[in-house]
Amino acid sequence: MTDGEELPGPRSVIDVQVADRDDLLVAFVPEDQPGDGVLVVTVAQDCTGRRIRVPVGDQVELVWSTRSGPRARTAEVLEVVLDGEPTWRLQLVSGTRSAQRRGAVRAEVGLPVVLADGGRTVTGTSLDLSETGLRGRWPVEAGWPAVLDRVTVTLQLTDGSSISGPAEVRRGFPVTDGRLEASLVFLDWPERAQDQVRGRVFERLRHLARRGDL
Known part of the structure; x- marks a missing residue:
């Protein structure tokens, strides 16, 4: 089977x-x-x-x-x-x-990431990624997004597909170009979505290993 x-x-x-x-x-x-x-x-x-x-x-x-x-x-x-x-x-x-799966692995992965909250949306870029969350940068609009905000995250993958789910903004701070750099924690994402993210992370690690950057 x-x-x-x-x-x-x-x-x-x-x-x-x-x-x-x-x-x-x-x-x-x-x-x-x-x-x-x-x-x-x-x-x-x-x-x-x-x-x-x-x-x-x-x-x-x-x-x-x-x-x-x-x-x-x-x-x-x-x-x-x-x-x-x-x-x-x-x-x-x-x-x-x-069984129980072990912890998450993280890699530097730059992907377009859209945050949405009701009628508000903002597009930024991930800096690193794991199946439990990501770190990225987004333009700040009237104080949003802010730490502890609940948002919907959409990851645009390199094959043209996307993954969406709820997340919470953590540990945000402004950077010099007027954007917000923040960590987001994914909330109750299904196993299949986590597997898709995990696969993308290890694809990136394989690429870095082939280049000799690991």
Whole structure:
């Protein structure tokens, strides 16, 4: 099954938990899957975008989002494939169970960000981003937005799509060009929206790693 409940579906962002490591590791699920209890995922990356090494035969824990909450399965590394984007071939060795995802990872990501509050809207740019919130800059209009304001945030992604949801303005301060630099915390965003943001963050980390900037 690839409905998300028993296995992470294609293009899912998954957390990978490895013995003796407590940091956040993330992998992606490609479209093409062999089936028969084998799952292919990209080799997991840490928060700097660096891929980690797990020997063949070792086990990892996979955690992903579903409508009923995070789910997890244990898998054994069967093979490390280095052609193209490096991937693991994993043999699933446990059933599916409830789980808890680990903390958020943040990266410098510049995207158009629209804040809205009733009839008011203002467009700015993000400075960094995670699935729990963002930091950015916006023009200030008659004292709005201000710290503790509740707004609707719309992120314009590079593929032309967008993500919207409620947020609260935190830790704002004016900068020299007359704009407000502020941190926003996302409020009760669904898991799918958080996964979209998490995927964009790790896409940026991969790009920085390829350039040698991490």
